[in-house]
Amino acid sequence: MKTGLTKKQKVTEVFYNAKDPTAEIYTHDTKLKKRLLSYAAKYPELCKQADDDGQGGLWFEIAKERISIRLTAPTPRNAGRLPVSSLRKTTHFGICTKEAIMKKVVSCAFNIDTTSVEVKCADTCK
Numbered sequence: 001m002k003t004g005l006t007k008k009q010k011v012t013e014v015f016y017n018a019k020d021p022t023a024e025i026y027t028h029d030t031k032l033k034k035r036l037l038s039y040a041a042k043y044p045e046l047c048k049q050a051d052d053d054g055q056g057g058l059w060f061e062i063a064k065e066r067i068s069i070r071l072t073a074p075t076p077r078n079a080g081r082l083p084v085s086s087l088r089k090t091t092h093f094g095i096c097t098k099e100a101i102m103k104k105v106v107s108c109a110f111n112i113d114t115t116s117v118e119v120k121c122a123d124t125c126k
Contacts, residue, residue, distance in 0.1 A: 024060065
């Protein structure tokens with residue numbers, strides 16, 4: 001939908017206070033709008049679309065206890081690495097096969113907080 005708004009102007013805002021039992025959400029985010037519309041259809045006693053600004057933004061009223069804010073810890077530097085079990089059996093572009101890696105494994109560590117696996121191999125797996 002063309003709105004004439006810049007991406008910076010297409011905001012999502014959550015308003016609530018200590019007194020009222022509901023919060024208000026104003027958003028232009030398409031994915032969030034779809035989720036809220038679906039939730040409102042399923043639970044009309046907890047959430048409803050309150051307004052449409054005509055420029056792609058929708059207002060919702062939702063029970064305050066249905067909202068949560070999730071903070072996540074920063075990921076470690078090696079979080080993007082694939083665990084050994086997910087490596088494909090290929091040697092294209094110098095990527096070692098799983099079997100070649102397993103023969104040369106010196107140590108293996110599992111980080112329970114990030115569910116990552118760090119594998120150290122002898123100099124090369126070729």
